[in-house]
Amino acid sequence: MGQPDLTLRLQPRGKPLPNLPGEITVPADASIDAVYDAVARKTKYPVHRLRITRSDSSHLQRSSSTTVTAANLFDGSSLFIKDLGPQIGWRTTYIIEYLGPLLIHPLTLYLLRPFLYTYLPYPPPPLATTHASASTTPPTRAQTTLCAMITLHYIKRELETIFVHRFSAATMPATNLIKNSAYYWSLGGLLLAYTLYYPTAADTADYLYYPGLALWIFAELSNFSTHMTLRGLRRPGSRDRGIPTGYGFSTVTCPNYSFEVLGWFAVAAVAGGSLPALGFALFGAVVQANWAGMRERRYRKEFGDKYKKKKWVLIPFVV
Template sequence: MSASSLTLVVRPRGRPIKNLPETITVSSDASTSHIFEEIAKASKFSIHRLRVTKGSDGSSIHNVQDVTVYDTGLRNKSAVDVKDLGPQISWRTVFIVEYLGPLLIHPLIYLGRPLLYGTSAPASPLQKLTLALCVLHFAKREFETVFVHRFSSATMPIMNIYKNSGYYWVLAGLNLAYWSYGPNSPAAKPSNDLLTYLGVVLFAVGEICNFDTHLTLKNLRSPGSTERGIPRGLGFNLVTCPNYMFEAIAWIGVALVNRSLSTVIFIIVAVGQMGVWAWKKERRYRKEFGDKYKRKRYAIFPGIW
């Protein structure tokens, strides 16, 4: 097929987009990212705020380099619908901010014990260990956000930063820290050495294996691309998302160390949310890869869920 110039009819969908062009002209062999560039240039909107779908069937057109305009089925005079997704913020920024909360809150509440609890008694060994585990966990999260994770989408709606940060800052930050470092906390009492050692082992195994799964997921996608692959490696033959399984194991280790109900509550909420994400990913894998993908019966815990 020889390249030809296509005129696409551009239609708004949802909220009005100022300066949205009525038509754009693109080459049939240009990548679909060129559609986004032309619309963004004319409308003065960020590419990341635009969702483009085919007017004929509503299927999404993705902002990628490896799919041509012709490949999408668009032809001369075809219509595309453009939706304004609203103000956006990068995924990386959201992750950095949401993990920064508990990373700072735990040391602040620990150091502020005399003011918060009115006690001059030193923190117990378990409370010191709880602080170390929580700081290590969220420092690892920040490291992975900056140096490991590759995101299939560049941005998300800006309101997500408030929702995500509220979850981490309140539930993993204030909730865990306040009830862990007080003089009446179970962690302030003498430790059970067996439970403590088991908790530290579970935490270490969970964090190391979780990091390994994140490296596996990273290597599925080359820098700057949005292609997806089938993950294989540690835990991926057992469940859809072993990264969530190992995350839960690490937090069970923290719960055995500080023996606080607040940690158990956080684990229950976190596992519930991760389970929803894992089943969505399982359905996506089945749809996207078909028979190439070995279907999983369990999303995050073998034999359980």
């Protein structure tokens, strides 16, 4: 004989869900994913919009392999259902975010430059050596290189988003798209492009240009390597989590962030120490240090003694 069915009591957490039944009945060997699917059918909400917690407020994580009984749910157990609001896919979000600077930089340098600086002010000396006309002054070696570097960086990120990244969560709140896109489109796109490509007779000195370019190539290749390591931790279509090891991961928690930050400081070097470029790199370092710290705490909580704790999360001997 099979295991008896279990009745799970359902209650809304937060705002009411109009179609939420008071209870559902599921087989004892049903997966947690099956519970989510059953609640989604009853409420007529997309499954990714729902968050289910136990009576102790712990999150009932979606899983296709964990059964109801293995999750310590019994006949009469109470579950609380929360509407997370409109959701958007992580992959879609990344594609839209990166599309902004990917288009803005080449458009600014090669199409809009002759018009943009005619009608808008641009920095006086020492940020710009001269106020030469954008229509008659060709881009410098550094400016064409910077545009290529930044464009290739975001092409790489788009391709990684489509073909490399495997996400533990399918969606995020749709409102995050506005916040995240504002960062990439305004700071990394409009502001950075405007300050990098203004007409100037000066070019970046060789002692900054060539080391910066070499450092950027190293950072981009290393960043890609860490992304491939992270990809290998998760089976296609799964939400598996694993402990990353290998290149970079023995030193800091998130070397993928470390190489990302290093790449943007290399961009600033090729830009001749541009203050906006340095500011963008520093701001990104602060944000990613915070993310890396959260990742370190999550690893310690999730994997316990199996995880080798890291003293540095982003930059060795710094943070």
